[in-house]
Amino acid sequence: MAGLTMRGLHKRYGETHVLKGIDLEVDNGEYLVLVGPSGCGKSTLLRCLAGLEEISEGDLLIGERRVNDVLPGKRNVAMVFQSYALYPHLTVRQNMGFALKIAKRPTAEIDAAVDKVAEQLELVPLLDRLPGQLSGGQRQRVAMGRAIVRQPDVFLFDEPLSNLDASLRSHMRVELKRLHRRLETTIVHVTHDQVEALTLATRIMVLNLGVVQQVGPPRELFNRPANTFVAQFIGSPSMNILPAQGDEKGIVVDGVDGAIEHHARGPIELGVRPTDFEVTDDGVWSANVDVIERLGAEALLHLELGPHKISVMVNEPTPIEMGQTIRLQPRVLHAFNRDTGVRIPEPAGATS
Amino acid sequence: MSRVKSLSVALGLCLAAAGAVHAQDAAPVELKLWHAYRDSEEQALLEAARVYKEQTGVQVTPIGIAFGAYSSKVETAVPRGNGPDLLIGAHDVLSKWQRLGVVEPAGEDSTAYRAGAGAALELEGKRYGYPLAFKTLVLLYNPELIQDPPTDTDALLAAAKAHTGGGSFGLAYEATAAYYFAPWMHGFGAKISGDDVHLDSPELIAALAFARRVGMDEGIVPKSPTSELMGSLFDEGKAAFVISGPWFAAGRKRAIAAIPLPTVSQTGLPALPFLGVEGVFVAGQAKHPGEAAKFAAWLAGPEGAAIRQELGGQAVAAKDAPPLPDTLETSVIRAVLAQAETAILMPTDPQLPNVWEALEDALRKVMRGAATPEEAAKGAEQYRKVLSRPPPEAANPVPYVVIMVLVGLGALVWLCLPLRDPNVRQEIKNKKVDYLWVFPAAVAMLALVVVPFVAGAAVSLFAHSQGEWTFVGFSNFLNIVLSRDWPVTSPLSFYYTLVVTILWTLTNVFLHVSIGMGLALVLREPWIRLRGVWRALLIVPWAVPNYITALIWKMMFHVQYGAINALLGFGGEPAQIDWFSSFSMAFSANLITNTWLGFPFMMVVTLGALQAIPRDLEEAAELDGAGAWFRFRHVTWPLLKPALLPALVIGSVWTFNMFNVIYLVSGGQPDSSTEILISEAYRWAFKRDLRYGYAAAYAVLIFGVLFVYGRAANKLAGKKVL
Numbered sequence A: 001m002a003g004l005t006m007r008g009l010h011k012r013y014g015e016t017h018v019l020k021g022i023d024l025e026v027d028n029g030e031y032l033v034l035v036g037p038s039g040c041g042k043s044t045l046l047r048c049l050a051g052l053e054e055i056s057e058g059d060l061l062i063g064e065r066r067v068n069d070v071l072p073g074k075r076n077v078a079m080v081f082q083s084y085a086l087y088p089h090l091t092v093r094q095n096m097g098f099a100l101k102i103a104k105r106p107t108a109e110i111d112a113a114v115d116k117v118a119e120q121l122e123l124v125p126l127l128d129r130l131p132g133q134l135s136g137g138q139r140q141r142v143a144m145g146r147a148i149v150r151q152p153d154v155f156l157f158d159e160p161l162s163n164l165d166a167s168l169r170s171h172m173r174v175e176l177k178r179l180h181r182r183l184e185t186t187i188v189h190v191t192h193d194q195v196e197a198l199t200l201a202t203r204i205m206v207l208n209l210g211v212v213q214q215v216g217p218p219r220e221l222f223n224r225p226a227n228t229f230v231a232q233f234i235g236s237p238s239m240n241i242l243p244a245q246g247d248e249k250g251i252v253v254d255g256v257d258g259a260i261e262h263h264a265r266g267p268i269e270l271g272v273r274p275t276d277f278e279v280t281d282d283g284v285w286s287a288n289v290d291v292i293e294r295l296g297a298e299a300l301l302h303l304e305l306g307p308h309k310i311s312v313m314v315n316e317p318t319p320i321e322m323g324q325t326i327r328l329q330p331r332v333l334h335a336f337n338r339d340t341g342v343r344i345p346e347p348a349g350a351t352s
Numbered sequence B: 001m002s003r004v005k006s007l008s009v010a011l012g013l014c015l016a017a018a019g020a021v022h023a024q025d026a027a028p029v030e031l032k033l034w035h036a037y038r039d040s041e042e043q044a045l046l047e048a049a050r051v052y053k054e055q056t057g058v059q060v061t062p063i064g065i066a067f068g069a070y071s072s073k074v075e076t077a078v079p080r081g082n083g084p085d086l087l088i089g090a091h092d093v094l095s096k097w098q099r100l101g102v103v104e105p106a107g108e109d110s111t112a113y114r115a116g117a118g119a120a121l122e123l124e125g126k127r128y129g130y131p132l133a134f135k136t137l138v139l140l141y142n143p144e145l146i147q148d149p150p151t152d153t154d155a156l157l158a159a160a161k162a163h164t165g166g167g168s169f170g171l172a173y174e175a176t177a178a179y180y181f182a183p184w185m186h187g188f189g190a191k192i193s194g195d196d197v198h199l200d201s202p203e204l205i206a207a208l209a210f211a212r213r214v215g216m217d218e219g220i221v222p223k224s225p226t227s228e229l230m231g232s233l234f235d236e237g238k239a240a241f242v243i244s245g246p247w248f249a250a251g252r253k254r255a256i257a258a259i260p261l262p263t264v265s266q267t268g269l270p271a272l273p274f275l276g277v278e279g280v281f282v283a284g285q286a287k288h289p290g291e292a293a294k295f296a297a298w299l300a301g302p303e304g305a306a307i308r309q310e311l312g313g314q315a316v317a318a319k320d321a322p323p324l325p326d327t328l329e330t331s332v333i334r335a336v337l338a339q340a341e342t343a344i345l346m347p348t349d350p351q352l353p354n355v356w357e358a359l360e361d362a363l364r365k366v367m368r369g370a371a372t373p374e375e376a377a378k379g380a381e382q383y384r385k386v387l388s389r390p391p392p393e394a395a396n397p398v399p400y401v402v403i404m405v406l407v408g409l410g411a412l413v414w415l416c417l418p419l420r421d422p423n424v425r426q427e428i429k430n431k432k433v434d435y436l437w438v439f440p441a442a443v444a445m446l447a448l449v450v451v452p453f454v455a456g457a458a459v460s461l462f463a464h465s466q467g468e469w470t471f472v473g474f475s476n477f478l479n480i481v482l483s484r485d486w487p488v489t490s491p492l493s494f495y496y497t498l499v500v501t502i503l504w505t506l507t508n509v510f511l512h513v514s515i516g517m518g519l520a521l522v523l524r525e526p527w528i529r530l531r532g533v534w535r536a537l538l539i540v541p542w543a544v545p546n547y548i549t550a551l552i553w554k555m556m557f558h559v560q561y562g563a564i565n566a567l568l569g570f571g572g573e574p575a576q577i578d579w580f581s582s583f584s585m586a587f588s589a590n591l592i593t594n595t596w597l598g599f600p601f602m603m604v605v606t607l608g609a610l611q612a613i614p615r616d617l618e619e620a621a622e623l624d625g626a627g628a629w630f631r632f633r634h635v636t637w638p639l640l641k642p643a644l645l646p647a648l649v650i651g652s653v654w655t656f657n658m659f660n661v662i663y664l665v666s667g668g669q670p671d672s673s674t675e676i677l678i679s680e681a682y683r684w685a686f687k688r689d690l691r692y693g694y695a696a697a698y699a700v701l702i703f704g705v706l707f708v709y710g711r712a713a714n715k716l717a718g719k720k721v722l
């Protein structure tokens, strides 16, 4: 078991600059989730960690060892591919024991290791099947099992759950969490599903266009997003961002009546999560209900606030109807620099 | 309205066309003349036709046919009435042509011919054809190098030796061909036709020893010379003497002179070559036999002869041809005419091809040093005896026919058995239309595959000898399978050839697959630049027709002038490897050629199959710590296998029957040892006494071997053994 250190990591494919200087320490036993939009370089980073891609610049350390030039097979990392990459001509047992066979371990030892993991993952009845004879979820578990049998220093998961249906995915999320608690091995997990990120991670790293946007525990990313990108990427439904002006009287959203008290000054971007509103008659904003999405326990209101469109989450049952005008009070405000999108820090001592 | 009009127009056109055809009937006759002449001889023929038209108004149209295809074309087309009015051919095919009805007896002819010419075209007291020209070997020489040509062999060898060295050769001739050996044979008093032929006679042994001395030991003759090689050597002034015929003199780029062949110093006897007499024949079923005979007599007569002598450089048979001045230009014709007076008329003995085959076999062995003249002669005599053994006893066809009919009926009944089931009958009724769709394809399969196969298989139950077919039952098979004519270890036995064929197939397929697959794997590597260019280049050997490639490789393996020996010399003196003198070298030459031809197919198949293997499987293995070999062995190869297996089966069947490479590169040398079954079958059918039945039996056995192999391969594939 070991941690990971990335120092100024760059990856270029000819002219394409994919990773633009990644600096990060991952402690031993951490569950780091890498999120970001499609094409931002998540898989590339993971493949650099695995050694399947050469690092163009910078250092990569696993534990204390610099591994830039170490072959993938010698890094003692295990990867679960999005496609699972199970060997179609080998049985589940042979798939799971493959790495140990390469390491020339005695057969008895391999069998014992495979049996133990198969038991944990409830794969015992499937051991003699070929991958083609398994369901998607079972294949996913076999791919996990194959990684676990190796007892690697680091697990690398590339969107391991994206091929599963919604219910199986939430089940497997729990399984992964349990697995991590039991093995206490460092895990780097790539996903573009922010629910997965929030539920699994001890720390999340948000990546956009090859640049790290923010790294931190899920709560911190949720409560104090470092910029508008993270603010909108983390949390569902995503945060409302509105152009506003701040002065002594408070913040006024462009084209909307009503000032809200806040320390930010000048032109800013104001962020409010849909869940951070209160519908109340003495609310500062007045908005028109355009559409209501009823989600069961909650309803998502799509509102017209002056020239802007915002969404607001309310609890069901709610008496609000489409076409109605309601008044709103935002409870938690996030202010960002309008030019850079960077969060405007709270004055010292203040808490939100 | 308009339709009626157009109909009447069409009718009118038809009538007009019919009228035109009618009018042509009255037009002067046109005579078609088939020949295999080229260059100046063909020019002379065209000129003669033009002159004849001017004089008589009769149109003669000469049609040239490639030399190699000539006799088979004549022998198939003429008896079926698809032939010309006139044919040009040599006297030694006359008896065959007469038997097949290809030629008609000659008509009136007042021309006088030189001695022997007329008699050569006689058969059973009747004359066929009109003698045109003599073809025989003479001693050609470069008059710039040789002023005083030798008249005996000692002087010839001494003069040749004096002109050998520095890339030049004193004497060039095809030392391993029986036709060129014949003068020495006659010069030592041996003979190969007539009632009492023995190839192990002391005279023949002495002749073989002499041939070896001239062709090898003296070092004056270039190795395995082809006519192209000899031609270019002579044109470059690098060959002082050439033993060849008037055909060699045609189109030379330097002055050439000739005299008759010398006497053999050891015996005092002249070295007499074989003589061929060419004639023009009236074809069987000619459209205008009378006119054809008139033209033939004219062409053979003084006027035609003058044109052929002047333009075509022919040594004409007509006595009244214009006299030849004593100049350098006419030297070759005069030498041929002089030689023709003493040369020995090429025998038309039906056993000759067998003697020829055995003799050439012995000659090659002696030249290679694989046998002493005595051993070679003894072997040749044995070989000749087996070849000229009469065909197997005729068998009673009745039991065979009964068995065939029973087997056929049994098969039919077996095929119809499912019809007892009413469901099946109903099913067939329901799918009537479907059967209709399949019908044309089924008929085509029957006509193109089944019928030829059955006919070919039926031929194997017959023996063919001198145009006679005899039903012999399974004798051909028994002779082959029990190896009655040869010990199993002889290259002529079926088992020897089978082992060679299997070795050939295994080594080839192994190399094709490993090289093809290796290249495909390399082409996939990310560091390869210009991938598309490499891929295209590597497919080229496959895109070139294989016989062209085979001929190129054959040239590259030439012992003195081949690129391969030059390369093996590593910049210095070329290596002196004689690629066709030992089994292992000749087999390797074939193998190299066929590997060159065969790997691209496997490469293309592998490239295709690799596309279907996800890259992340190999990456997963890489992460698991597998090295390149382990990855290939346990991940790539098992996944490639299913796609490669059918290609492997096809490739091995192709190789098993790869006639072109064997025939063109090693030609079975040495001593038929590198022959494979299919080329061996070809030799039995066309080179050794036209044993069609025997060859067909070979073909059936080849089919049997491949059938068993195919079944076995399928079984093994099903069981995942392979």
Ligand SMILES: Nc1ncnc2c1ncn2[C@@H]1O[C@H](COP(=O)(O)OP(=O)(O)OP(=O)(O)O)[C@@H](O)[C@H]1O
Pocket (backbone or CB within 6 Å): A013, A016, A018, A036, A037, A038, A039, A040, A041, A042, A043, A044, A045, A192
């Ligand atoms: N071999 C390559 N050559 C050139 N560009 C590449 C190569 N592989 C990836 N890229 C580029 O690098 C960028 C990042 O790709 P990557 O696969 O890491 O994205 P990702 O974040 O994993 O996206 P997704 O969520 O869709 O999987 C993309 O713009 C892609 O086009």
Ligand SMILES: [Mg+2]
Pocket (backbone or CB within 6 Å): A042, A043, A044
């Ligand atoms: Mg990806």
